[in-house]
Amino acid sequence: MATLDFSKPLYALAPLAGFTDLPFRSVVKKFGVDLTVSEMISSNALAFQSKRTIKMLEKNPLEDPYSIQLAGSDQSVMQKAVEYINTLDGVSVIDLNCGCPAPKIVNNLQGSSLLTDLPKMAETIRTIKKYSNKEYTSVKIRLGFDEKNHIEIAKICEDNGADFIAVHGRTKAGRYKAAVDYDAIAEIKKAVSIPVIANGDIDSAAKAKWVLEHTGADGIMVGRAAVGKPWIFHQMKEGTEEVSSELIKEVVLEHFDQMLAHYGKYGAIIFRKHLHTYSKAGYEGASAFRNLVNGIEDPSEMRDIVAEFFSQSFIG
Template sequence: MFHIGPYQIQSPAVLAPMAGITDQPFRRLCKQYGAGMVTAEMLTSDTKLWNSRKSQQRLIDKNEAEPRAVQIAGAEPAMLAQAAQACVDQGAQIVDINMGCPAKKVCNKAAGSALLRDEKLVADILQQVVAAVDIPVTLKIRTGWSTEERNGLRIARIAEDSGIQALTVHGRSRACRFKGEAEYDTIADIVQAVNIPVIANGDITQASKAQQVLKHTQAAAIMVGRGAQGRPWIFREINHYLAGHGEAPATELPEIQQTITQHLEALHQYYGDYLGLRIARKHMGWYLQTLAADTQRAAFDWSALRQTFNRLEDSQQQQHYVEQLFDDLIKTKEEQAA
C-alpha cells in the first residue's frame, strides 16, 4: 500500500501504460485481477490531434476505477501543461509524464526518454505541468540516456524539487531500449535519494521477481508491463506472493477461457467489429503464448492455431474458436491425467 497525493493505492503491483495495449478493456481486466493502479495509454501532448478516433479511444472515462491516471508525452512545456489541463477536464485524477519511452517515433521528436539528455528542459516541463493542474503529477523515466550517462538520480531530484508526487523508474537506459536485463541498483539509489514514492519497472514477469525487486530497491511498488500481456492474472499472483502465501495456485483452464472470452467481448464492444477483431488478434497471440508455455501442451501447433485465429473475420467466429480451443485443451489435460 502506498500513496500518490490523496490516493491510497491498495496493491504495490501496478500496470504500466503501454501504447496500443493498455486500452480500457485491458485496464479493467487487470484491475479485476488486483492491479493497484492502471494508467491509460500514452497520449500526445498536442491536443489538436486528440480528435482522431484513435486518440478519442485513449482518453480517460470518468466511469473508470479510481484513481484515473493518464500519461502524456511531448517536449514543449506549455503544450504539456495544456494537455495536462485537458486531461483533468476529461476526468483524470493523476497525470503521468512520459520520459521513459525509447521508441524511435517518440524520441525522434525529442520526447520520451530523449528528454533525459536535457535536464534544464526536464525541470521546465515538470514545473509548468505541476503548476497547471491541481491533481498529482507523476513522472516515468529510465536510469539515464545511456549506460555511460545514468543521470536518473539527478532527474529524480529535479522531479522531487519540481513537485512530482511519484516516480517510476525503468531499469534500463534509453540506449538499452528493451535489450539485455534491467538493472535495479540505480533504482535503489534513487529510492534512497528522494522522499517521494518510487515505482520500480523492468523485467517483472513473475511474482517471485516482484518480491526480489521490491526487496533490492526498497521501492514503494513495482510496475508490470510486458509481463501482463496474455497474463492479466499476474497481479493476483504477485499480491498472493507479497502477502506471504508463496506461489499462487496455477490459473486453471476454465478461468483462462472465461478471461479471454470476457476480454474479446469487451474489445468487440469497445472498438466495433472491424477494429475490435484486429485488436483481439494481438491479445489472443499473447494468450496463446502463455498457454504454449505449459510443457503439457507441447502437442499443439501454437503457430498454426494463431494463424487460424488471425484469419477469422467475425466476432462470433472468434468466440467460437476460443470455445473449441479450450474444449480440446481440457480434453487433452483430462486424458493425460487418466
C-alpha cells in the same frame, strides 16, 4: 476518487502502446492492480483535440485511481493538454513520459530524449504541476539516456513537483534488452523522499517479491509481463503462480467481448495479437490455432473457435 496508498506495495500497470487500451485495462483491473495508466498520449494531439486521442482517454469506472500519461516538451502545448484533462472526471494522476525509447518519440524531444535536456524536463514537470487540477503529478523515467545519471534525474523530478516516480531500470540505450539495474533503483529510493515504483522485467510473483525487497521500492509496475497474463497482479499480491484453465478461458472471452464493445467488429481483428500471447505457452496446438485466427474476421466465428481452444486443459 481513490487516493494512492503507498503504506503497502502498490501494483501498477505500465502503459504499453497498442496493448494497454481500455478493454485490456478493464480486464487487468479485476485482478487487483492498484493503478492503471492510459497508453502514452501525444500532448500535441490532445491539445488539438484529436478524436482518436480523446477516445484513448476513456476509462472503465473500475479504474480508480487512473493515470493519464502525456508525452511532450512544448510548454504551451502541454498546458493545453493538461487543461483538457482537467475537464475529465475520474483522473487522479497526470504522468510525464520520460522513458519511451522509440525513435519517432525521441526525435521530437519527447519520451526518453527529455533525459538529454534536464532543464526542459524540469520545466515540463513544473508546467504539469502548475496547471493540473488532479491530485498527483508523476514521472516515468529511465536511468539515463546513453549513460546512467539516475540520481540527478530522480532529484530533478522530486524538486520540480513530482509526487512519485516510476523507474525503468535501464538507460534509453538499453531499450528493452539490457539487464535491468535494480541496484540503481535502490539507489534512487535512498536518494529521494517521494515514492518510487520499480519497473523492468518483473514477470512473476517471486520476481516481484525479490524486487520489492532488493530495491526498497514503494511499488512495482508491470507492462509486457501482463500481456497474455492479466492475472499476474493477483499472483503477485497473493504470492502464487497457479492459474486455472477455467479462469484463463473466462478472461480471454471477457477481453474479447470488451474489444468488440470498444472497437466494434474491428476489435476481433485487433484481438488477434492478444490471442497470440494468451496461447503462447501451455496449450496443445497453439501454433495451428494462431494460424487459424489470423484468417478469421467474423467476430462470432472467432469467439466460437476461441471458446473451444481455451476449453482444453492448460498444461503450463
